[in-house]
Amino acid sequence: xxxxxxxxxxxxxxxxxxxxxxxxxxxxxxxxxxxxxxxxxxxxxxxxxxxxxxxxxxxxxxxxxxxxxxxxxxxxxxxxxxxxxxxxxxxxxxxxxxxxxxxxxxxxxxxxxxxxxxxxxxxxxxxxxxxxxxxxxxxxx
Numbered sequence: 001x002x003x004x005x006x007x008x009x010x011x012x013x014x015x016x017x018x019x020x021x022x023x024x025x026x027x028x029x030x031x032x033x034x035x036x037x038x039x040x041x042x043x044x045x046x047x048x049x050x051x052x053x054x055x056x057x058x059x060x061x062x063x064x065x066x067x068x069x070x071x072x073x074x075x076x077x078x079x080x081x082x083x084x085x086x087x088x089x090x091x092x093x094x095x096x097x098x099x100x101x102x103x104x105x106x107x108x109x110x111x112x113x114x115x116x117x118x119x120x121x122x123x124x125x126x127x128x129x130x131x132x133x134x135x136x137x138x139x140x141x
Contacts, residue, residue: 001101001104002078002092002094002101002104003099003101004076004078004094004096004099004101006078006080007078007079007080007094008045008080008133008134008135009038009041009042009045009078009079009080010076010077010078011037011038011041011076011077011078012074012075012076012077013034013037013074013075013076013077014072014073014074014075015069015070015071015072015073015074015075016071017071019033020070020071024070024071025068025069025070025071026068026069026070028063028065031063031065031069031095031102031103031105032061032063032105034075034077034093034095034103035061035063035077035079035091035093035095035105035107037077038077038078038079038093039079039091039093039107039109040053041077041079042079042080042081042091045133046129046130046132046133047129048126048129054111054122054123054126055111055112055113055114055115056089056109056110056111056112057109057110057112057117058107058108058109059088059108059109059110060106060107060108061105061106061107061108062105062106062107063103063104063105064103064104064105065102065103066101066102066103066104067097067100067101067102068102069095069097069102069103073097074097075095075096075097075102076095076096076097077093077094077095078093078094078095078096079091079092079093080092080134081130081134081138082106082138083138084122084127084130084138085122086121086122087110087111087119087120087121087122088108088109088110088111088119088122089108089109089111089122089130089138090106090107090108090109090138091106091107091108091109092104092105092106093105093106093107111123111126
């Protein structure tokens with residue numbers, strides 16, 4: 001089970017009413033929205049923002065739901081690179097309220113040639129940035 005301290009990227013989010021169901025609990029699909037925010041912030045943290053961000057597309061997404069986030073909760077969306085492949089990477093994402101794990105996820109992103117969705121090898125500069133940022137740099141698959 002993931003711990004909050006396992007992640008270098010920790011981004012606070014306040015749960016908004018529109019992300020919840022009628023009971024005030026975050027609707028399950030919105031956890032993937034939080035993971036996407038964490039991914040964007042992770043890219044920013046490794047030094048790539050806006051137009052500098054590589055083009056990726058998601059080929060796999062999964063989540064394990066442990067506890068519910070509720071309206072107006074302050075939660076932390078976390079992300080780390082777990083694996084670097086030749087053309088893809090695996091990101092582990094999690095949502096915490098304090099030290100309580102709410103949701104753990106795994107997303108696989110493929111690097112694409114801009115505007116084409118044709119996979120292309122990860123750039124060496126990108127790999128170097130990831131390895132410099134992560135506490136336990138991911139290996140190549």
